Amino acid sequence: MSHLAPSQAAIFSPSVARAAASTAKDWSYIDTWLRSIFSNSSSSSSSSSSSRRPPHFERNPETLKALLALAAANEAADDHREQLFRVEQAALDEIRAAEKDREDRRQRVEAQKQNQQGYEGEEQEQEETTIDPEILASDLLSALEANLSKDGAAALEAMAAVAAELGVAYPTPEVLGSQFVELQGRALELEDGLERVDLLRRYLDREAARAEAFLAELRHSSIFALPPDLPRQNLELQRLVKSTSSRLPELTQQVLSLEKTVGIPSVTVEDVRADEEAYLDLLARKKDLDAQVRAFAGLPPDVEAARAELEALRAELRDATERRDENFEKLVERESPVKVRRRPRLD
Template sequence: MSHLNPSQAAIFSPSVARAAASTAKDWSYIDTWLRSIYSNSSGSSSRSRPPSFERNPETLKALLALAAANEAADDHREQLFRVEQAALDEIRAVEKDREDRRQQQQQKQQQHQQNSEKGEGQEIDPDILASDLLSALEANLTKDGAAALDAMASVAVELGVAYPTPEVLGSKFVELQGRALELEDGLERVDLLRRYLDRESARAGAFLAELQRSASDNANNLNESTMSIGGGGSSIFALPPDLPRQNLELQRLIKSTSSRLPELTQQVLSLEKTVGLPNVTVEDVRADEEAYLDLLARKKDLDAQVRAFAGLPPDVEAARAELEALRAELRDATERRDENFEKLVERESPVKTRRRPRLD
């Protein structure tokens, strides 16, 4: 096998051989199916063969799918034909049985006419009577009545009602109307929610655009300020002219303070050792605060007592004399008040006349 090239030697692989056999089998099936399709569609021998086409894996896959779908459709049509044929045979059998029974009924009627003098009763077949009655009703229906009956039958079939009555159909219609109203309500709610989301989305988009615009404006202002600082122009962002001098002074102050910091730290430590810091606790602070509050309350009481003597002279004798004068004024005012009250009572009191004794 050394004289064979790799492409020819690969055919002897079992997996490749199986794949090639499966592909050949599929192409054979497709060719047979196409010939059957074209032979059934055209009666002439010139068009019984399928046209030439490119044979590749994609074409084979598409044709296999088409053949499978065609076979499924043929099976469905075959099943539907069988069902229709069975229904038709059943209807024919029922009609034939009904016709036989009708003939028997006619024969019985003839016999009844012959035996009517003997008093024998006539037997009536209920199925034949019902069939004849329905046929008579259907034949005597008006155009509107036939249309209404067909509509009722169609509605019953659509609703899946085996024995339709006006009440059942009406209830079904009411249920459908209720469901339709619920769906309309749901659609309105969904539409309202959609409008709200659209409005919020538009608002968010406007806010985002404003943020982007403000960000771009800030970037432009920053660039302009940078350019003004670099160019040394007369912009408001220009550096002050004495900034280098202030920077030097601050550096000198920082250096001097840093050099004095160890000395100040040493002084603080020495003061702590000589003077000492009081050991104050929270309880001591609370006690001092309570004592301070007590002193404040006592001070308020004393201030109230002192305010009672406000306006008096600082000399004790003069203060006593002024106090006696005020007491005298108070007594005079009290006496005048009492006199005025007595006069008021006498004036407002009714005068009682004294009764004279009778002289008998």
């Protein structure tokens, strides 16, 4: 294999061997193609044609990929050129056949004219006026083409080229204009689509770069680093799982035996609902009792001491009430108007 380095080790993997064989086949195809190209372009000797092969330092996957693409494009161009040559050859043969047929008809008409030169009168005039329509159309087109100006010939050639490119059989300026406008609209739509695709590609590249940066940060960050004793923990967990799995049938048997001996009561949905309602009632009663207990907060735990403190608070309440009433009466007397008593008259 000429594309491999001499110091490369032997290949033992089947997949690598298949890849190497495919690469060798591609390089063989490229060498043959290059020899055929350079042999057609120059008449050199076999030694010089063998020197046209790429050197060893250029035999890499990138060069092989580029040469394969170039060879495929060259073959496609050769096929297109061959098809175009065949079409042109067929068109030329048809034109030559038509020219030959037209020339034969013209010769036959001239021969008939020469043979009928002896006749006079009305028959001679009719024979002289009989003209082949195809010959007349050909002569008329030739005359028009010969008398066209330079700008007119260029415009006619441009119109014919546009009609051939668009595939219009009977071109007119209106039809060609509408086709051209439609193609221009499609071109604008394609440009808009390309801009959108390019915008999406840039967005995907940016997101991919952010994801790669985040992945690199995760790889180099100490927060997400694996603990050093992770293999030991894994082994311990595996041993624990194995031991528990081995004891699982025994534990299951013990549970079954306990169910048979003790008997687990069957619980229904109604029982669970009744227990829930009882629990909610107890919870509401507890809240009420807590509210009542909070009213006696701050009292000493001794009953007699609590009663004494309660009586003292009641006495303070009575004193405060009496002071409030006295102050209210004084306020009323002060704010009430004083009535002047009239003395009786002494007559």
